[in-house]
Amino acid sequence: MKVLCVLAVSLILLAASVLNAAAISERTLIIEIPFIEREHVPLEHYRGKKPLYIKFWASWCQTCLKEMPHFQHSFEQYGSDIEFISVNVGLEDTVDTVQSAIKTYGLTMPQAIDSKGALAKHFRFQGTPYHLLLDKELNVVHAGHSANSDVDRKLALLASNTPLEFLSSERFNETEGDIDIDFATTATHILYFSAAWCHWYLEKSRPQTSQACIQNQLDINDAYTRLPKTLTLHSVLSRLWTDDEALAQYRHKFNVKHPLVIDKSNALFFRYQITALPTFVVIRDGKEVARYRDFNTIPIQ
Structure with a gap:
């Protein structure tokens, strides 16, 4: 009887393991x-x-x-x-x-x-x-x-x-929530996709990309307070190699004052198929209308 009980327990544990595999x-x-x-x-x-x-x-x-x-x-x-x-x-x-x-x-x-x-x-x-x-x-x-x-x-x-x-x-199982942005509003949204490590990790292997990440962040800092109220800017960082501490360090290094978040669920990077850094995606009436690689080329109205 003792052997049968041990066998039964083993089978139950095995089944539980398989179900959670x-x-x-x-x-x-x-x-x-x-x-x-x-x-x-x-x-x-x-x-x-x-x-x-x-x-x-x-x-x-x-x-x-x-x-x-x-x-x-x-x-x-x-x-x-x-x-x-x-x-x-x-x-x-x-x-x-x-x-x-x-x-x-x-x-x-x-x-x-x-x-x-x-x-x-x-x-x-x-x-x-x-x-x-x-x-x-x-x-x-x-x-x-x-x-x-x-x-x-x-x-x-x-x-x-x-x-x-x-x-x-x-x-x-994805446990992180998606970034909450209401694209249904009448405002034009600009999503700025970058990475907290772009400026330093890519400095040697992708120097042009590294410099572009730096310059665009500086340009955004300079222009943010002058953006029209009909336009909303969201800075979205890749979740790769990035936690809240890395976010804080990036914010401090570039003295970022505008909204800046990590795409922890990867939903926005995936939704807009971001394959290059940095990338700006312009959203109007809930739909993508344009993409840019340089902030200064975006027609701000």
Whole structure:
């Protein structure tokens, strides 16, 4: 009887674990992976086949590039047993810059660019590099920002079909609320999309972008108090690598007096498909009417 009770408890705990497993949601399953040189397929395509190793990266991300030899070596070692997918996040990158990185590091696994940001939003990561390991049934067994010994250990286990503990499904549930902006008002809205790290992190890899982020912020500071009352400016920072402390530091450095928020749910960056920094989106009557890269080119009326 004691053995039966122990077995029953074990089965209950296992069932609870499975119910809370980080299986890919149905909404995520239908997202197509935007491969560069092959047919786009939804994530669901891989269910029941091989485990998956998905790495998110950017060509201006220094840590991402340092890890590329490890990624390629892992592909050469486990590529016959595990499906590898390299996903560029599509922010401040183009096909040319991605192809250049592929050539520099001799990457031979399938390549994709998440230019619409759908994968990034659904997997809810806060920065690159980002490593995802999934088993054959698309349960997430690893999520992290480092190509470390834990990744190596789990790759070996996945390649040998050894079951791994699932991560909690709650990890990918969006808990942050969307930025509350009433676009239905008669005012014209200008959304200024930038990043708290644009001015310093991109200084060497994207110097023109870095300078543009600095200059536009200074121009906004200078003009903000003179903007007409029929126009509302919202400064929106990317959630990548950015918390409330980083927001406060940015506000202090540039002496920002106008409204400035982090897009913590990534809803606005995703909605307006922001792929370049900085970007200004003009909204009138609830609809986008124009985009600009330079504040001084916006016709202010």
